[in-house]
Amino acid sequence: MAYFSRPRLSLAQRRCFSSILNPDSKTPLTSREKSRAALKLLKSEKNPERILEICRAASLTPDSPLDRSAFSIAISQLAGANYFEGIRSFLDELKARPDLRNERFLAYSIVLYGRADLLDNALQTFDKIPDLGVERTAKSLNALLFSCIVAKNYNEVKRIYLEFPKKYGIEPNLDTYNTVIKAFSESGSSSSGYSVIAEMDRKRCRPNATTFGTLIAGFYREEKYDDVGKVLRLMKEYDISPGISTYNIRIRSLCKLKKSMEAKALLDGIVSRRMKPNSDTYYLLIHGFCKEGNLDEAKNLMKKMVNNGCQPDGECYFTLIYFLCQGGDFESALQFCKESLAKGWVPNFTTMKLLVNGLASISRVDEARELVGQMKEKFPKFADKWNEVEEGFPK
Structure with missing residues (x-):
């Protein structure tokens, strides 16, 4: 992979790029305003070259949520247009920028390659990180694993997990193991997660709620309810109490399986244990009941939510209004x-x-x-x- 110096833009080019985001060239935009303008333009732009011009004009970096959103949209649009060479050249250009020559951006670019289904480029970037004077650590390894998940190449996740730590002298961390478990769970191989937890024990890396929550979601997806119970018992062994995030994972999983009444029973259990459900808890249930056509239950949950001191957010309202209209309850x-x-x-x-x-x-x-x-x-x-x-x- 060729890394080259960032080309110097002429005054005319800089003015052209500036006018893309800000037609009123007399009023310079702040970095945040540039990001907002770029994000707005990228959502509707289809021309690949124009997309690249917008990104260059905004000088995006992965340091802010706005820029990360813009990057993600741009790469998705370019991939959708099959403009893979443009993606490669654009990311190469960014990697040559002195302010982006660090592991944080290189790890992010690896993930972007995954979003574009360009795993060969993600692997090449990972391999050549030291050539840029940057140390390769678990951060870039985890980005590579996640890149494979985004590209839905789960076999590659397994290969990298088994081979790369030893090959590159990298010690896996908690995020590494959690990412691998996520890959197993998404690919219908959740039972393989037990071996990852065993490896964590050997390496004295303590699992956390995310570790077990990811496994639980996987086993629900595979409808292996006995294993869900097994994971909950494992949590007790590690002295990890299921918090509201774990219950929300279970509720989401049951609703996806069209078992919203079972999910509601979990909500009742949460309340009886004097735990406080959050707006996500109720939204998941409201959406689940709406999808199953049980609109009365969805309306009751909305009222119950307010009575229990939990304020519904916009998504709760939007979902309920849409499905009530679909059901004729105008x-x-x-x-x-x-x-x-x-x-x-x-x-x-x-x-x-x-x-x-x-x-x-x-x-x-x-x-x-x-x-x-x-x-x-x-x-x-x-x-x-x-x-x-x-x-x-x-x-």
Whole structure:
């Protein structure tokens, strides 16, 4: 793999890049404003060369969540366009930047290669880290393992785990073992996780709640309920009490299996133990019951959530409103929509269109028009779309 110096941009090129993010060139953007502008543009841009221009204009780094989101979207868009050579050259260009010549960025670039399904490049980058004057540690090893998971190449995870620590003189850490267990769990080989825990014992690396939570999710996915119980007993042996995150994993897993009533029984158990469920707990259950068509139970959970002092977030409202509309309960959907709007949370266009059309279909045209008016006021650029919706209302 060739590493080359970052090309110096001409004044005209710099001005061109600046105008991509900020048409008003008299007002320079801060780094954060550049990142926000890039993120917004990348979400809708399809032209591969233009995507690269946007990224270069923003001078993205992996140091902020905004930039990481922009990187991820850019790489996904480029991979979707099969522009793999552009991905390679862009990441090579970034790796040559003096401010990015560190293990943190190299590890991140390895993960980006995985997102683009370019594992050969991820492996080459890992192999050549010392050539850039950077020490290779468990951080880059873990990035390589995760890159394989993102690319869904689970056999490669196993090979790297077995061969690379010895080959490169790297001592695996807790994240290494947890990543390998994640690969086994996602690939339907959760039972192999027991051998990883045994290896952790030999290396005196103590498992944590994430270790066991990942295994539990895997065994639920494989519907091996006896093993779920076995893992819970193992947690006790390691003196790790299941916290709300572990219960949420179990609830999510059961809801995915369309066993939401069993998941609700876990919620009742949490409350009886005087543990406090969080908004994720309720959201998972509300979504689970909605997917199963049990809308009454979903509505009851929303009320129970508030009564127990846990405030629903936007996703709870959006999910419930959407599925209530799908189920024809437009009056309940309207009530929850009003609550959501009062908190500043606006459902997406598809959900709101379902609701207003539904209200119009049950002779609640005035309320439908009122909602449309609110949408036009909040989002003037979509006024034409709402006008079209409104024209379809009964006269």
